[in-house]
Amino acid sequence: GLRKKEVNILCLGLDNSGKTTIINQLKPSNTQGQDIVPTIGFNIEKFKSSSLSFTVFDMSGQTRYRNLWEHYYKESHAIIFVIDSNDKLRMVVAKEELNILLNHEDICCKKVPVLFFANKMDLRDAMSTVKVSQMLCLENIKDKPWHICASNAIKGEGLQEGLEWLQEQLG
């Protein structure tokens, strides 16, 4: 049959933003994990969509592991950047990490698509995608395609919309 195009996706964002929960939801239900624990270092996950074969590097967002992220920039075809929409205090930290990423020599010159999940939209005080975009100054990203989706990773809401956008970019 037809071979699916293989793509490497790097999943980044602060600790506790919901990266592993999102990636777990995107996997086929028979391979989904039951309890999600904070990631140590990183995990590699694989799953397929109708046209693509995804290899996802699900990185730990903890401060002590963030220096691992850059080792995977070169081989990534797209980035998923997850934000906890409820974590107003650390939005500036998320913005700092995003800027370091976008200015990195292995990323700044590449037109890699960046998909943002404004996650935890189910929480009462969650910020809207508009507010999150403003706080992260996403309109300043001129040289890469980007897209932001609100998501609830626990219920899986908003994830397909994001994945479809990624497929269009990578297809």
Ligand code: GTP
């Ligand atoms: P690190 O691996 O430490 O970088 O964290 P992570 O970004 O992988 O976060 P993880 O997926 O482990 O989720 C952290 C916590 O947030 C867990 O308790 C999840 O159940 C919870 N969580 C994830 N997504 C959502 C969501 O959409 N809504 C709510 N309410 N909780 C969520």
Ligand code: MG
């Ligand atoms: Mg994790």
